[in-house]
Amino acid sequence: MISADPPGTPARRAAVRLLDAVLRRGLPLESALDSAARDVARPEDRALAYAIAAEALRRLPDLDALIDRATKQRLAEDAKARFALRIALVQPLALGTPPHAAISTVLPLVDGGPRRLVHGVFGAAMRAGWTLPEVPTLPADVACRWRAAWGEDVVAAAARLIASPPPLDLSFALPGPPPALDGISLAPGHLRLPRGTNVTSLPGFAEGRFWVQDISASRPARLLGEGHGRIVLDLCAAPGGKTMQLAAAGWRVTAVDSSESRLARLADNLGRTGLAAEIITADVMRWTPPAPVDAILLDAPCSATGIFRRHPDVLHRVRPRAIAALAQTQGAMLARAADWLKPGGALVYSVCSLEPEEGEAVASAFAASRPDFTLEESERILPGAHEEAGGADAFYLARFRRN
Incomplete structure (x- = not known):
């Protein structure tokens, strides 16, 4: 018709x-x-x-x-x-x-x-001639929640950031200088390009030199450092930016995720970059590795309120009840995964959430319940980080060491 x-x-x-x-x-x-x-x-x-x-x-x-x-x-x-x-x-x-x-x-x-x-x-x-304000107004319930947790400055920074989609961040797979691209580097192996850049047309894309990954999302894998052939589990791995980081850093990576379609994207990116990882489609709460491992990265399922610049829908559909349920799931995953780690191994827990119930509270509860683990480092990335260069997603990450 x-x-x-x-x-x-x-x-x-x-x-x-x-x-x-x-x-x-x-x-x-x-x-x-x-x-x-x-x-x-x-x-x-x-x-x-x-x-x-x-x-x-x-x-x-x-x-x-x-x-x-x-x-x-x-x-x-x-x-x-x-x-x-x-x-x-x-x-x-x-x-x-x-x-x-x-x-x-x-x-x-x-x-x-x-x-x-x-x-x-x-x-x-x-x-x-009515106009919209240059700085958008956050939903009242979200602003109230974040103001109570982080203060007025963070609420103001979040409002400024949501005004437009974020710039394009790249992580690099191979050592040596990046291709001849005009951008800003905020960390080793990182380059930021203007928003709207067509990534597939950039020199080096077809050769697998890089992949798209926000600067904040690259932080959890950085906490594990160089792999030197050791074994790491990347849990809830899709779409795979952290898997590729770990593989590029010399880890033997097993990437586990329950989404077959999202893991297919990871497999495509591994093929493009020439990096290697074992891919397993499984629910972390039902799967068990065959032997203890040297390191674990758990980028747990969360409310994703920290990536509101990319996904503004989270500000309108995520409610406190969902946040509480997700925090409970994260705690259960963290407790289960911890038993798969060798003594002396590192466990990194991260969430792209701006809710302290999902980040700090989960990490604190885990530390209190597991005296065989030591919290070595934690970081809260808030709206306002790197704002002069275009901002960054909000994240929480923590690294534990098994005694």
């Missing part, structure tokens, strides 16, 4: 579905894309739908404030008109879309419904 909708409407319809998936059903933005864009044929339209939805999530409190300012009666959170207006307004106000293109492709989404209301509110906003 040929649609009579203006060109671009299917992408906007998919963007509304994406918002609905995140805000009403609590689904991750990326995993909802296939279903939301089921009638979108062109890859560029799928990418546009994702970009619109992601930007709306970055700016949601401020978009809703504009909508509420223009309506006599407050629209319900799940009202069709509110969803349509979020998609319509974010395009000219944050993405540079011409207003006529934004509204003409959104109005068909509310045919037979609040079309007049959507058109009226959008037109009033454009005529009045």
Whole structure:
């Protein structure tokens, strides 16, 4: 069937579905894309739908404030008109879309419904020259939680960081200088390039010289140092940046993850970089290694609130109950994995979370319950780290030594 909708409407319809998936059903933005864009044929339209939805999530409190300012009666959170207006307004106000293109492709989404209301509110906003603040407003519950944990400066830094997607960070697989790339190095074996850089077109990509990995995500593997042929388990390993780091540092790596599809990406990257690792598809809570190992890296499943720059949906769908449940899972994984370590071996635990319940609290509980382990080093990476160079994801990491 040929649609009579203006060109671009299917992408906007998919963007509304994406918002609905995140805000009403609590689904991750990326995993909802296939279903939301089921009638979108062109890859560029799928990418546009994702970009619109992601930007709306970055700016949601401020978009809703504009909508509420223009309506006599407050629209319900799940009202069709509110969803349509979020998609319509974010395009000219944050993405540079011409207003006529934004509204003409959104109005068909509310045919037979609040079309007049959507058109009226959008037109009033454009005529009045309303704008979004340069620094977005964080969701109130998130700001309150982080303010209590880290203070106002961290909340302010997080708001500044969510204003735009992060730059491109590369980790290098081979020794020696990197290819001739114009960037900033924040650590050995790291290079930062501007956001929007097409990584596959960079010199050295096809030859496997590097992979994409945020500077914070590279820290846990760095805590283990050089491998010198020793055996390390990389638990919850996919998509594999840490596996490749460890292999490049001379470890004999066994990478374990429960996701077969994500491990396939790891296998592809290992092939491209020429690095080696044994890959095992298994649930860490049911799998056991055949013998004790020299080191373990557990990058545990978490709320991922520390990577809100890349995945703004986490700010709208992760609730305290989920954080508590994830922290319990992390503690159980940490306790199970610890028994697989040789005496004198190192155990690194990390999470890309900004919640102290998932990082510091889990590490403290483990240390208190295991006198045979010594906490050697811990690090909390907060919003504001490397901000002058484009920022960094929030992380917690700790290294224990078995006595």
